[in-house]
Amino acid sequence: MDDLHGCVLALTGGVGGAKLALGLADVLAPGQLHLLVNTSDDFEHLGLSISPDLDTALYTLAGVADTTQGWGLAGETWNTLQALERLGGDTWFRLGDRDIATHLWRTQQLAAGRSLSEVGAALAQRLGVASHIHPMTDDRVRTVVHTASHDLSFQQYFVRDRCAPAVTGFSFEGIASARFNSAVGDALRAGVFSRIVVCPSNPYVSVDPILQLPDLWQALRDSAIPVVAVSPIVAGMALKGPAAKMMSELGVPATALAVAQHYGQRYPGLLDCFVIDHSDAPLAGEIGRLGMAVAVTSTVMQQRQDKRRLARFVVREALA
Amino acid sequence: MDDLHGCVLALTGGVGGAKLALGLADVLAPGQLHLLVNTSDDFEHLGLSISPDLDTALYTLAGVADTTQGWGLAGETWNTLQALERLGGDTWFRLGDRDIATHLWRTQQLAAGRSLSEVGAALAQRLGVASHIHPMTDDRVRTVVHTASHDLSFQQYFVRDRCAPAVTGFSFEGIASARFNSAVGDALRAGVFSRIVVCPSNPYVSVDPILQLPDLWQALRDSAIPVVAVSPIVAGMALKGPAAKMMSELGVPATALAVAQHYGQRYPGLLDCFVIDHSDAPLAGEIGRLGMAVAVTSTVMQQRQDKRRLARFVVREALA
Numbered sequence: 001m002d003d004l005h006g007c008v009l010a011l012t013g014g015v016g017g018a019k020l021a022l023g024l025a026d027v028l029a030p031g032q033l034h035l036l037v038n039t040s041d042d043f044e045h046l047g048l049s050i051s052p053d054l055d056t057a058l059y060t061l062a063g064v065a066d067t068t069q070g071w072g073l074a075g076e077t078w079n080t081l082q083a084l085e086r087l088g089g090d091t092w093f094r095l096g097d098r099d100i101a102t103h104l105w106r107t108q109q110l111a112a113g114r115s116l117s118e119v120g121a122a123l124a125q126r127l128g129v130a131s132h133i134h135p136m137t138d139d140r141v142r143t144v145v146h147t148a149s150h151d152l153s154f155q156q157y158f159v160r161d162r163c164a165p166a167v168t169g170f171s172f173e174g175i176a177s178a179r180f181n182s183a184v185g186d187a188l189r190a191g192v193f194s195r196i197v198v199c200p201s202n203p204y205v206s207v208d209p210i211l212q213l214p215d216l217w218q219a220l221r222d223s224a225i226p227v228v229a230v231s232p233i234v235a236g237m238a239l240k241g242p243a244a245k246m247m248s249e250l251g252v253p254a255t256a257l258a259v260a261q262h263y264g265q266r267y268p269g270l271l272d273c274f275v276i277d278h279s280d281a282p283l284a285g286e287i288g289r290l291g292m293a294v295a296v297t298s299t300v301m302q303q304r305q306d307k308r309r310l311a312r313f314v315v316r317e318a319l320a
Numbered sequence: 321m322d323d324l325h326g327c328v329l330a331l332t333g334g335v336g337g338a339k340l341a342l343g344l345a346d347v348l349a350p351g352q353l354h355l356l357v358n359t360s361d362d363f364e365h366l367g368l369s370i371s372p373d374l375d376t377a378l379y380t381l382a383g384v385a386d387t388t389q390g391w392g393l394a395g396e397t398w399n400t401l402q403a404l405e406r407l408g409g410d411t412w413f414r415l416g417d418r419d420i421a422t423h424l425w426r427t428q429q430l431a432a433g434r435s436l437s438e439v440g441a442a443l444a445q446r447l448g449v450a451s452h453i454h455p456m457t458d459d460r461v462r463t464v465v466h467t468a469s470h471d472l473s474f475q476q477y478f479v480r481d482r483c484a485p486a487v488t489g490f491s492f493e494g495i496a497s498a499r500f501n502s503a504v505g506d507a508l509r510a511g512v513f514s515r516i517v518v519c520p521s522n523p524y525v526s527v528d529p530i531l532q533l534p535d536l537w538q539a540l541r542d543s544a545i546p547v548v549a550v551s552p553i554v555a556g557m558a559l560k561g562p563a564a565k566m567m568s569e570l571g572v573p574a575t576a577l578a579v580a581q582h583y584g585q586r587y588p589g590l591l592d593c594f595v596i597d598h599s600d601a602p603l604a605g606e607i608g609r610l611g612m613a614v615a616v617t618s619t620v621m622q623q624r625q626d627k628r629r630l631a632r633f634v635v636r637e638a639l640a
Contacts, residue, residue, distance in 0.1 A: 080417045
């Protein structure tokens with residue numbers, strides 16, 4: 001970017017956010033992108049410490065993600081899982097053979113006392129990723145999905161039960177005492193970032209757990225860095241995942257406006273600009289009255305060039 | 321076996337012993353073979369609880385072992401390990417993708433509080449093995465390989481260092497307080513076994529850790545069940561593995577006689593019969609003077625029929 005000085009901090013969850021993250025990595029100078037990634041859907045499974053959103057960011061930026069399937073590694077094989085099925089083991093979480101290597105390595109490193117941040121930095125370096133992929137925290141935060149009848153862990157809800165249960169709300173175990181990523185905190189205070197981007201990730205289960213880290217919210221309120229969010233809802237549909245279904249179950253219209261209202265109410269004053277798709281242009285006036293600028297562009301990212309174009313828009317034009 | 325009543329208990333280590341175990345499983349009625357398997361070369365690697373000798377027995381009796389390579393599973397793939405190598409992880413212990421499923425499952429079950437015995441029984445049941453594969457103990461025993469300059473764990477010595485260091489001796493951490501397998505103990509006291517077979521496994525690192533379990537040695541001394549051992553050394557060479565090399569490093573001639581002397585000195589009165597190969601027939605007289613019967617047959621097991629023939633010999637003819 002010839003006219004963007006400084007680094008960009010992007011808050012992201014899984015696949016939807018990683019698309020914009022890839023665009024940002026493409027259009028920024030190497031090393032200028034810092035991702036702050038949701039870890040509240042991390043979990044322990046088969047004795048492995050699994051960080052789905054960190055791995056989605058890692059695999060996407062390393063160019064090894066399976067973009068057809070939408071998750072996991074390209075060219076993946078499933079021999080361990082098949083053998084585990086024969087043994088009667090849990091196979092609802094689809095772990096590919098190569099993906100298991102990541103989990104084995106992370107689990108071993110964590111057991112040896114390294115932090116999730118250190119492990120993530122080493123993984124990125126080993127896969128040749130120049131961008132910085134930071135877990136939102138090195139502390140343990142876990143999303144609890146509430147339904148009318150029972151609570152579920154996030155992966156039980158998301159993968160095992162395929163988002164079928166109607167949700168009534170979410171909570172984030174451990175968040176009150178979790179401290180947000182210290183390297184990002186240092187960079188924030190040092191004025192490294194010229195822009196903060198909230199990727200088009202799920203507001204409830206990807207972005208909320210990041211923004212509700214008490215000291216992150218404090219730091220962002222104290223900061224004057226422009227914050228731009230991209231709506232994950234386009235024309236009443238989620239770009240990826242269960243966001244629209246969740247909104248409807250929570251009694252909220254599945255619209256870009258409702259996402260803007262959610263951010264405006266939970267994080268007053270945070271967003272300087274809300275980016276919506278052309279198809280949602282009629283909502284611009286009402287979103288504007290929430291006290292944030294509105295920018296309209298094409299936000300659906302199918303091709304690599306779509307990702308780059310939206311990335312350029314978000315860091316250069318949205319607040320121009 | 322038309323003329324063998326009761327079950328057979330076979331003490332075994334890894335690949336060499338598993339060959340005879342397979343023959344025994346073939347010639348005995350289903351469920352009549354009980355293996356008591358060395359667990360002192362178990363180890364924790366990449367966060368996985370790995371039991372190499374139990375798995376060799378399991379895979380061999382389930383008919384899924386890689387008999388060409390001599391270890392692991394037939395038709396195995398190596399995608400996890402390749403990916404782990406890319407991450408800079410430890411890859412000296414060759415874990416195949418399907419094999420990893422066994423370790424993941426065992427590790428998860430042990431973490432959930434099940435014993436190694438319970439896990440092993442479940443694995444055998446799931447792989448359709450009618451024989452009983454018992455770990456020698458549910459307690460933690462670990463072989464330490466001593467060399468002139470340093471100590472090594474067994475797998476460091478055996479796999480990582482390819483048995484290159486010259487050994488000066490062995491010790492078995494935890495053995496003094498370990499109790500031998502309780503199900504086998506109950507069966508011994510109940511008179512279930514009509515014969516005990518010491519498979520042609522490594523005397524120092526496979527059989528010794530089993531026989532040196534204090535309460536097992538006590539139980540065998542108190543028992544009148546005939547004990548037959550098969551020499552793992554044939555014509556001065558080990559059938560499999562580093563036994564001959566170890567003997568030479570320990571200053572012992574690598575002969576069937578020296579094996580018989582080792583057993584005779586360490587476990588006086590234990591062996592009723594020592595089985596040697598035709599090529600070692602000249603040693604029969606001297607072995608007989610150690611106070612045990614000597615039986616001579618073909619002990620090299622290349623084909624399945626060799627295993628069955630030796631198994632028949634050991635349980636039927638050796639003490640006839």
